[in-house]
Amino acid sequence: MHRAQSERSSWGGKSYQNQSKAQPMDASDCVPYAVAVFCPLHQTFTYTGPPGLARGQRVRVAFGNRQAGGIITGSADSVPTNLRLKPIQQVPDTEPLLPESLCALAEWMARYYHAPIGEAYELCLPAAARPGLALPATRSPHSLTLTERGRALAPDQLKGAKRQQLVRQLQQHSTLSRDELKALDISKASADSLVRDELAAWQQESHVRPRPAPESNLTLSAAQQSVLTELQAGRAPQLLLGVTGSGKTELYIEWCRQILQQGRQCLILLPEIGLTPQMVARFSQRLGMPVEQLHSGMGDAARLRVWRDLAANKVPLVLGTRSSVLAPFADLGLIIVDEEHDGSYKQQDGVRYHARDVALWRAHQAACPILLGSATPALETLQNAVTGRYQRHDLPRRSDQGEVARSLLDLNRHPVAHGLSAPLVERMDDHLQHGRQVMLFLNRRGIAPSMICEACGTIQHCPNCSAYVTYHENPARLLCHHCGWSHRPPYPCEHCGETRLVPLGLGTAGLEQYLQQRWPDTTIWRIDRDRIRNQDDWARINSEVQAGQSGILLGTQMLAKGHDYPNVTLTGILDADSGLFSADFRAFERTAQLLTQVSGRAGRRRARAEILLQTRLPEHPLLNQFLRDDYSTLAQRLLDERQQADMPPFSHLALLRADHPEEETAWGFLHELSRILALPDGVQAVGPMPAMMSRRAGQYRMLWLLKATRRAPLHQALDSAVLTIARGMKIPSRLSWGVDVDPIEF
DNA sequence: AGCACGCCGACT
DNA sequence: GTCGGCGTGCTC
Ligand SMILES: [Zn+2]
Ligand SMILES: [Zn+2]
Numbered sequence: 175m176h177r178a179q180s181e182r183s184s185w186g187g188k189s190y191q192n193q194s195k196a197q198p199m200d201a202s203d204c205v206p207y208a209v210a211v212f213c214p215l216h217q218t219f220t221y222t223g224p225p226g227l228a229r230g231q232r233v234r235v236a237f238g239n240r241q242a243g244g245i246i247t248g249s250a251d252s253v254p255t256n257l258r259l260k261p262i263q264q265v266p267d268t269e270p271l272l273p274e275s276l277c278a279l280a281e282w283m284a285r286y287y288h289a290p291i292g293e294a295y296e297l298c299l300p301a302a303a304r305p306g307l308a309l310p311a312t313r314s315p316h317s318l319t320l321t322e323r324g325r326a327l328a329p330d331q332l333k334g335a336k337r338q339q340l341v342r343q344l345q346q347h348s349t350l351s352r353d354e355l356k357a358l359d360i361s362k363a364s365a366d367s368l369v370r371d372e373l374a375a376w377q378q379e380s381h382v383r384p385r386p387a388p389e390s391n392l393t394l395s396a397a398q399q400s401v402l403t404e405l406q407a408g409r410a411p412q413l414l415l416g417v418t419g420s421g422k423t424e425l426y427i428e429w430c431r432q433i434l435q436q437g438r439q440c441l442i443l444l445p446e447i448g449l450t451p452q453m454v455a456r457f458s459q460r461l462g463m464p465v466e467q468l469h470s471g472m473g474d475a476a477r478l479r480v481w482r483d484l485a486a487n488k489v490p491l492v493l494g495t496r497s498s499v500l501a502p503f504a505d506l507g508l509i510i511v512d513e514e515h516d517g518s519y520k521q522q523d524g525v526r527y528h529a530r531d532v533a534l535w536r537a538h539q540a541a542c543p544i545l546l547g548s549a550t551p552a553l554e555t556l557q558n559a560v561t562g563r564y565q566r567h568d569l570p571r572r573s574d575q576g577e578v579a580r581s582l583l584d585l586n587r588h589p590v591a592h593g594l595s596a597p598l599v600e601r602m603d604d605h606l607q608h609g610r611q612v613m614l615f616l617n618r619r620g621i622a623p624s625m626i627c628e629a630c631g632t633i634q635h636c637p638n639c640s641a642y643v644t645y646h647e648n649p650a651r652l653l654c655h656h657c658g659w660s661h662r663p664p665y666p667c668e669h670c671g672e673t674r675l676v677p678l679g680l681g682t683a684g685l686e687q688y689l690q691q692r693w694p695d696t697t698i699w700r701i702d703r704d705r706i707r708n709q710d711d712w713a714r715i716n717s718e719v720q721a722g723q724s725g726i727l728l729g730t731q732m733l734a735k736g737h738d739y740p741n742v743t744l745t746g747i748l749d750a751d752s753g754l755f756s757a758d759f760r761a762f763e764r765t766a767q768l769l770t771q772v773s774g775r776a777g778r779r780r781a782r783a784e785i786l787l788q789t790r791l792p793e794h795p796l797l798n799q800f801l802r803d804d805y806s807t808l809a810q811r812l813l814d815e816r817q818q819a820d821m822p823p824f825s826h827l828a829l830l831r832a833d834h835p836e837e838e839t840a841w842g843f844l845h846e847l848s849r850i851l852a853l854p855d856g857v858q859a860v861g862p863m864p865a866m867m868s869r870r871a872g873q874y875r876m877l878w879l880l881k882a883t884r885r886a887p888l889h890q891a892l893d894s895a896v897l898t899i900a901r902g903m904k905i906p907s908r909l910s911w912g913v914d915v916d917p918i919e920f
Numbered sequence: 921a922g923c924a925c926g927c928c929g930a931c932t
Numbered sequence: 933g934t935c936g937g938c939g940t941g942c943t944c
Contacts, residue, residue, distance in 0.1 A: 209944080214921055219944040238943040239923060250944090259944055290921095907939050910921085 206250035206259060209233060210295040212243045216900045218291055220250040223262035230270030230277050233262045234306035243306030245272055245295045266308040272298060273502050282535060288892045288913040289525040297525055298500050300481040302474040316376050317349040318365050324373035336364045346451045348464025383488050386434045387462030398425050401567050411534055413559050414547040416569035418738045418774040422547050426510050427460045430491060438507025440491040443499060443529055445516035447471050453493050468494035468501060496529040506540040509533045514546040514555060515767055517918055526914045549774055550767040550805050553813055554823040580785040580801045584792040592688040593680050598746050598786055606696055606724055610743040613727040615772045616682060617752040621730050622646055623677035627667040634668055640869040645677045657871035689726055701729030734771040742776035743783050750787035750797060759821050762796050763812055770805045826885050828892055829914040830878040837874040839906050844878045851895055854887040866920050
């Protein structure tokens, strides 16, 4: 029986039990191993096991009064005496599943981010491999893949909606198993019909490593080609400064082609899951071979398959989000970090790693090139280019870029209706009458309205968080984005108890309604997560917009990423001030990036483009600088300010965090730490103080901020802080604590 | 993080 | 009497 077998301990694929009577182990045969157990503790644990087990091998062990997975980190050199060691329960694989490169990565992350060693190791395994149990064989026996003809085909040329959908899916995912087809609701009959037409083929289990088409099917401009040649000759980490539409992606692809032809692997990091499918399609089309993706939207089994195939060098190129920087590569030849300034590369719980910084470390270890690409690099990255640690390359704008005129609209001086000032409406009228496209950008605050009490004027908070609730329609709900709290109206005012709450602000839906009424004959495309849920939505809207008919694009953050819109001639930023009030020292940097990214979407094909920023602060220096200067100039000025203030990148920060249902307990814990700890020279401390969002999901968050000009003393301080907490301090119950190195949220 | 142990209030 | 809340300590 399978069941009986799986309940027995096993090792090396054979049945094995340490203390079994059937197969007694000679105690003298057992040797001690250091095991990183998957728990949030800052140490390894020693277990005994048969000789010959290797670093990187998965184990299952008895831990306290439960079972846990773990990784052997090596043989235990200093065996703790007067401690009776427990035996390893199970060794599910015959070979180490984690290659040495990932063991080294886990240990570096644990050191650099001051994270528990077991958590760092756990993060390097795909979720399916974490329990420390035997893994199923991956890849279903047959999968569908496109033929050369199928890959070259434009899906719309094909007859039949199902067949079109299938080809589109295959162009994105390169192969689809029977199960995946079923999940997409595609019958075997539709698949077989493509096979009959020799557009697709059923593929047997073991596949060989795909190779790219040797010749590029696109030509690079002279400017692109010359930058590519420089990049290929470069040695240090390189920064590619390229505005939207400068052809960064083509350049990425051509560099990848060269690396792939050498039989080596490429990793392309993207900030968001929403951008992966369209990038997968572009890469696989241009390279003429299937490429893989790795992101949180995939199931555990699918991720495991890609993970294993990467380790076996059967997958030559992968596009992925943050966590794909922790994937195993047999022969890493190139890493590209697209939109490297993007904050979503920073993990905000557990091991708080930054995928860009991990990528830099991995490239260094693998001695392979790394390219950071962005139109608006992080100030840290720009400063590294200034000091020469990175090589900087500027990709010029395309030659068809028309003139761009930027100006401010003072909301204090003009009448405003539905969030649109009179001059903006007038300009919209003008552009729409000329058959042009207009783009309106709403920042995060503007997406969903908050709720205000008509009786007393109180804006309603989430009961669990120090944040406003937002209002959503269909179905009508009050929602908190931070903890998932939701309530169906009517809802009593938190202050006076009256049930007279009304939405404050328009939100995307309200603005859309108004636009429809004001310009009844104009198409309105909404670009936000409510409207665009999958690739087909994107494809449909995008083809309409790219076709160039007149209309209004109404969108949020999503507009600032991904596609650009060459037919848009007028961009309205409805609330340019929103980022300027934040107490965060990176607020101006982020605002400059956002304004630049949004403005960069519009205006090509030689048309003159107009960008209007609505503001209540028309004298604000940042906004006025934005009117005149490009991002590099602006960023240099922000860097000067950072230097004056001795803030990153001219100093380094770390946070000690404490969360607790009682504010006083969280504060007391950090205060006690700050009292005990002797900080090394060159490390300054601030706080403890409440986090900017002081309560989330019923927990108060306190922060103790450490700052230093050099990294070494900062790490020294964090080491002793962790040691003090883990060994010396009593930790109040229900308190959770942790370290955040190079924090981006405070 | 889990999980057990142990100490006090309150309820069949 | 004992059920269960939660504070405390430990995990090789
Ligand atoms: Zn909340
Ligand atoms: Zn009220």
